[in-house]
Amino acid sequence: MKTIICGSGIGGLVTAIRLADKGIPVEIYEKNFYAGGKMGEFRKSGFRFDTGPSVITMPDLIIDLFNDTGRHVEDYLEFIKPEISCRYFWEDGTVFNSFNNKTYCKDELKKVFSESESINFSKFIDYSKNFFELYNDIFGKVEFNIRDYLSKKYLANFTKFVSGRSINDVSNKFFREKKLKQIINRYATFTGSSPYLIPQFFSVIPYVEFEFGSFYLKDGMYSLALALEKICGEYGIEIRYGQELVKIESEGKRIKKLFFRNKDNLITETTGFENVVSNFTNMKELTGKNYFDNTDWSSSGFIMMLGINREFKELAYHNVFFSNDYENEYIDIYENKIPADDMTIYLSVSSKFNGVDAPQSMENWFLFVNVPYLSRKFEWNDNSKKEYFVKVLNKLDRFSYLFDDSIRNHIIFSEIYSPEEFKNLYNSEFGSIYGLSSNSIYTLMKRIKNKSSQFGNLYFTGGNTNPGGGIPLCFLSAKSVAGMIK
Ligand SMILES: Cc1cc2nc3c(=O)[nH]c(=O)nc-3n(C[C@H](O)[C@H](O)[C@H](O)COP(=O)(O)OP(=O)(O)OC[C@H]3O[C@@H](n4cnc5c(N)ncnc54)[C@H](O)[C@@H]3O)c2cc1C
Structure with missing residues (x-):
């Protein structure tokens, strides 16, 4: 009998492939209209941006999937070690x-x-x-x-x-x-x-x-999500896009029915499955169980994607512009729960590798600042987003030895994601990127297990579960879940 996977993030896709490879029928239901979840992509005016990961470590954990399913990774992906x-x-x-x-x-x-x-x-x-x-x-x-x-x-x-x-x-x-x-x-x-x-x-x-070492993918990070989507296709796995899991019905300790809402607000019922794998952990309303009994969530992010009308030779693919007082920055993020005024900025410029990611002689700037998960202490709205955008640009202006004039003179367009977008796009708790933080050994132990203690046929896969966040660990969690179901 089939397994239903809710969510086509990396954990969901890899679990599906591993199960299908063992002959278990699988269907994926995804609330968005693309595969990859946090590993997403944004395109505008001839520029392309990876909206999520930009670094791959431990590629062996990824290659493992290709080996285990009788594939050659080179047929799908090219790893680059900058x-x-x-x-x-x-x-x-x-x-x-x-x-x-x-x-x-x-x-x-x-x-x-x-x-x-x-x-x-x-x-x-x-x-x-x-x-x-x-x-x-x-x-x-x-x-x-x-x-x-x-x-x-x-x-x-x-x-x-x-x-x-x-x-x-x-x-x-x-x-x-x-x-x-x-x-x-x-x-x-x-x-x-x-x-x-x-x-x-x-x-x-x-x-x-x-x-x-750290690695990058030649055709952009999103090529990994596309490769996994392609492999799903090779197994005939159907990914039903625009289908959000909104209700669960159970009998005793087994989930019996799932209800999905489509973009027109129509709800359909799904039955006839053996197991359910959830690629998200924001399940309190669905299951009535609070899977987390503390609220020490991981941080969220403030993202600025900028089309830049010139090139900067002094920049590498990955760049970090440090704050002057790191400790205070983290007091703001984790104790005061406000975005720091003097922030550390990460900048990736994938057009340094992939010329096609920006028009000629231009650059695609992906700026990322760590900010707190959503709480009552700070509200992200149009005004606060604009204000923080200006603060980030002001901070960059202070690196005058790199930029002869303000970077704002070179911006063709900007696209911003705040923690609100993280929450809405990925259904992540309070806009956090990795679920619970790893700020103490206690939160670490509370990380959600791959098998639900509430329902015998519910499993969790992906970065918010064991063994942890990030692409390689999502591959590991998917391997564990597929192993448990087999
Ligand atoms: C900005 C950013 C930078 C990052 N940088 C790196 C990096 O450099 N290196 C690295 O290794 N990792 C990085 N990460 C982390 C990495 O992206 C994540 O750990 C990983 O992608 C999470 O995958 P996942 O399997 O947990 O699924 P997610 O990506 O969380 O996807 C979950 C999926 O479930 C879907 N979903 C949610 N609710 C429902 C529902 N009710 N019904 C149906 N579908 C639903 C969502 O739409 C989504 O597609 C970064 C993340 C972000 C956001």
């Missing part, structure tokens, strides 16, 4: 190139900071490797279970895991340069969390990037 994984800028004119090659990276550390910081960096990598081993042995497993940590083999690392140290504590332990600490601390934001709160275990994230 020479520079990220270029960091500070207002005082300091520039640091984070090379995708460890030797170059150490040389750059020597050049920009000092010989001793370069040595400290090697020590930091050795230290965070412990967490990668712990991650590989336990976290990447089918189901996260705290008991797994308590075996003798892992006890030493487990003690480090629960030590109460944050990524910022690790940065302080290894480095003296404030700017270098900022670089390492920023990796906490890859889980939508604060470097000052997130357990030190997450220094596994910079470890993975420095050790194995």
Whole structure:
């Protein structure tokens, strides 16, 4: 009997493919009119933007799907390893190139900071490797279970895991340069969390990037969603777009009926399935159960997509413009729950790789600022969006050594996504990007499990579930769920 998958984000698509590959009939219902969820795309006036991920780490976890289903990944995707994984800028004119090659990276550390910081960096990598081993042995497993940590083999690392140290504590332990600490601390934001709160275990994230590199896809990140949609087609999986799950009916511990609403507000009933896989976790109204009993959500984002009428040679594909006071920035985001006035800005310019992403001699700027999830403390409306847009441009103006005049003189058009758009587009709780934050070991344990404890035939896949957010982990969660259903 078939499995119904609700949502065609990466987790939903990969679960569908894995099930179909084992001969299980699958249907996908998606509320939007495209596949990929947060891995989306926006096009305007000859410019193309990836609206979600721009970095791939651990590509092996993606390639695994192609291998397992008898495909060659090269027939669908081309991974590129850029020479520079990220270029960091500070207002005082300091520039640091984070090379995708460890030797170059150490040389750059020597050049920009000092010989001793370069040595400290090697020590930091050795230290965070412990967490990668712990991650590989336990976290990447089918189901996260705290008991797994308590075996003798892992006890030493487990003690480090629960030590109460944050990524910022690790940065302080290894480095003296404030700017270098900022670089390492920023990796906490890859889980939508604060470097000052997130357990030190997450220094596994910079470890993975420095050790194995960061990647991009030649035809844009969205080509991954398109490749998965294509593979679904190869299995004859139907993706029903514009179908939002709005009601669930159950008998005892089994879901028996699903109700979907289409764009004309018509509701249809679906029955005759064995299992249901949800690619979203915002299920309180549907199931009557609060899957999360705390509200420490991960951060959201303020996105500005700008068509720019010239090229900037000083920019790399990934760029970060740092705030002057990182700690205060995160106090604003996680404690005050307001967008920071002096913000760190991430800028990706995919036209640096893909000429087709912008008209000739122009650039497609995708700016991203971490902002709090939606709460009563700050309202995103037309005015506040415009005000924040201006604040971000003002911040860029302070990097006058890069831009000879204000960037606002070069904007052809702008498109903004605030946390409100995140909530509405992806049905994510309070506009958060990764569901619960990873700000403490307790929220980590509350991360939603892949199998529902409420219904015997309900499963959860994707970045808001185990083992965590981001593209590679979505592939892992989908593998787990498909394994459980089989
Ligand atoms: C701006 C941004 C930048 C990011 N950068 C990176 C990065 O560089 N690297 C990285 O690895 N990760 C990154 N991520 C995270 C990554 O994109 C996500 O972790 C991943 O895409 C989540 O996939 P998912 O399977 O959880 O599904 P989602 O993308 O959350 O999709 C869920 C799907 O379910 C659908 N849905 C929701 N409710 C319903 C309903 N009621 N009925 C039917 N369908 C429904 C939604 O429309 C959506 O299509 C980024 C995310 C964002 C937003």
